[in-house]
Amino acid sequence: MLNLRKHFIFNSLRLVSRRLTSLNTGEKPLINFPIFFNSKKYFSTMESQENHKLCMIPGPVEFHEDVLLSMSTPAISHVSPSFIPIFGESIELLRKIFFTANGQPFVVSGSGTLGWDMVSSNLIEPGEDVLVVNTGYFGDSFADCLGTYGAKVTQVKADIGDRPALEEIHKALISKKFKAITITHVDTSTGVLSDVKAIADLVKRHSPETLVIVDGVCSVGSEEIRVDEWGIDIVLTASQKAIGVPPGLCILIASEKAMSVFIMNSYESRKGMYFATPPVQLIYALHTSLKQITSIPLEKRFQQHKEVSNWIKDSLEELGLKFVPKNREVSANGMTAVYYPEGIKATDLIPRVAEHGVVIAGGLHRKIASQYFRVGHMGISVTEPRRKHIEKTIEALRENLNKLGYKSKGAN
Numbered sequence: 001m002l003n004l005r006k007h008f009i010f011n012s013l014r015l016v017s018r019r020l021t022s023l024n025t026g027e028k029p030l031i032n033f034p035i036f037f038n039s040k041k042y043f044s045t046m047e048s049q050e051n052h053k054l055c056m057i058p059g060p061v062e063f064h065e066d067v068l069l070s071m072s073t074p075a076i077s078h079v080s081p082s083f084i085p086i087f088g089e090s091i092e093l094l095r096k097i098f099f100t101a102n103g104q105p106f107v108v109s110g111s112g113t114l115g116w117d118m119v120s121s122n123l124i125e126p127g128e129d130v131l132v133v134n135t136g137y138f139g140d141s142f143a144d145c146l147g148t149y150g151a152k153v154t155q156v157k158a159d160i161g162d163r164p165a166l167e168e169i170h171k172a173l174i175s176k177k178f179k180a181i182t183i184t185h186v187d188t189s190t191g192v193l194s195d196v197k198a199i200a201d202l203v204k205r206h207s208p209e210t211l212v213i214v215d216g217v218c219s220v221g222s223e224e225i226r227v228d229e230w231g232i233d234i235v236l237t238a239s240q241k242a243i244g245v246p247p248g249l250c251i252l253i254a255s256e257k258a259m260s261v262f263i264m265n266s267y268e269s270r271k272g273m274y275f276a277t278p279p280v281q282l283i284y285a286l287h288t289s290l291k292q293i294t295s296i297p298l299e300k301r302f303q304q305h306k307e308v309s310n311w312i313k314d315s316l317e318e319l320g321l322k323f324v325p326k327n328r329e330v331s332a333n334g335m336t337a338v339y340y341p342e343g344i345k346a347t348d349l350i351p352r353v354a355e356h357g358v359v360i361a362g363g364l365h366r367k368i369a370s371q372y373f374r375v376g377h378m379g380i381s382v383t384e385p386r387r388k389h390i391e392k393t394i395e396a397l398r399e400n401l402n403k404l405g406y407k408s409k410g411a412n
């Protein structure tokens with residue numbers, strides 16, 4: 001019997017190659033790739049992707065060709081016998097990524113923001129107290145979301161570039177009965193890494209009934225996170241960062257304590273069920289990416305992210321640049337937030353680096369947004385060094401800072 005899916009992927013590969021050919025011949029494109037595939041000016045990440053500017057922002061990240069191709073399916077029912085095992089296995093693979101035996105993964109159409117709503121609407125009753133460990137813009141926004149659903153929010157904050165000390169969190173934690181504590185694992189606005197393990201341990205010892213909720217949008221897949229061992233109740237994340245799948249999926253893991261299991265276990269036991277139409281093609285992409293991610297030990301993946309992060313940070317430090325996080329211990333491994341040197345501003349540097357073929361992001365933290373930029377280094381940009389994304393990014397920064405007259409440390 002014809003394997004429809006393989007057949008279709010094979011055909012879509014042919015379509016991609018015909019589409020590429022059509023660029024040279026002027027023939028009308030056969031399939032519509034997103035706009036970023038349109039310019040021939042920029043270097044390619046791999047032969048099979050059309051030239052495009054490297055997307056080196058802290059998400060969306062560069063996507064693997066196999067992940068992109070796995071979305072090229074014909075229309076397929078979300079309860080089709082060929083789709084159900086893909087969804088089911090994706091749910092199982094998520095357990096591996098999160099190091100959980102019994103945590104319940106949820107995969108729903110949406111983005112990371114939806115995870116905040118899922119937490120706020122499902123776990124917190126109006127009037128209940130929630131402690132927010134805030135390390136930047138995304139802590140502010142999670143707190144706003146909780147407040148919108150009626151939670152009484154207490155925040156523990158630190159100076160920009162730092163994380164609150166454990167003693168302060170401890171003090172706040174025992175000041176009243178909190179239904180939940182939320183931690184932004186990596187605040188994408190500052191690149192500050194929270195010590196989730198230590199905070200969860202604190203909660204276990206001093207307020208064990210408090211739910212530990214982690215915003216892992218900018219950490220899952222690039223930072224170690226162990227749901228069972230560390231005693232986490234919820235991790236919410238999104239597809240477009242270190243999970244390496246286009247935007248559109250909100251992924252959430254709930255411990256047994258946090259939630260009673262519902263609909264997802266139906267797909268996992270390979271039964272289709274309607275609960276809302278799932279984003280079928282994105283789940284194919286998720287399945288492909290999770291297979292890739294789990295094909296090597298996760299510890300190795302985290303180590304790769306750490307090494308590449310140090311490489312980028314060392315290179316920028318050698319140029320004399322300064323970072324938003326106050327030291328390496330509180331710095332994320334999947335992104336870097338860097339202050340502009342004196343006299344250089346976003347509008348000078350970011351467009352020039354983009355002209356060089358590398359897209360980086362501006363600042364986001366409200367108080368210092370115009371003073372710094374952000375570089376993402378997650379997923380295939382890290383795990384597949386042959387693509388040379390990191391070299392190209394460092395080179396684009398170095399060259400354009402030089403062109404702007406910046407004299408790096410040590411240069412005469």
Ligand SMILES: Cc1ncc(COP(=O)(O)O)c(C=O)c1O
Binds near residue numbers: 111186187215217218
């Ligand atoms: C730490 C963090 N939390 C939440 C979000 C919101 O996720 P999304 O943009 O996917 O809705 C983001 C987005 O970048 C994020 O970085």
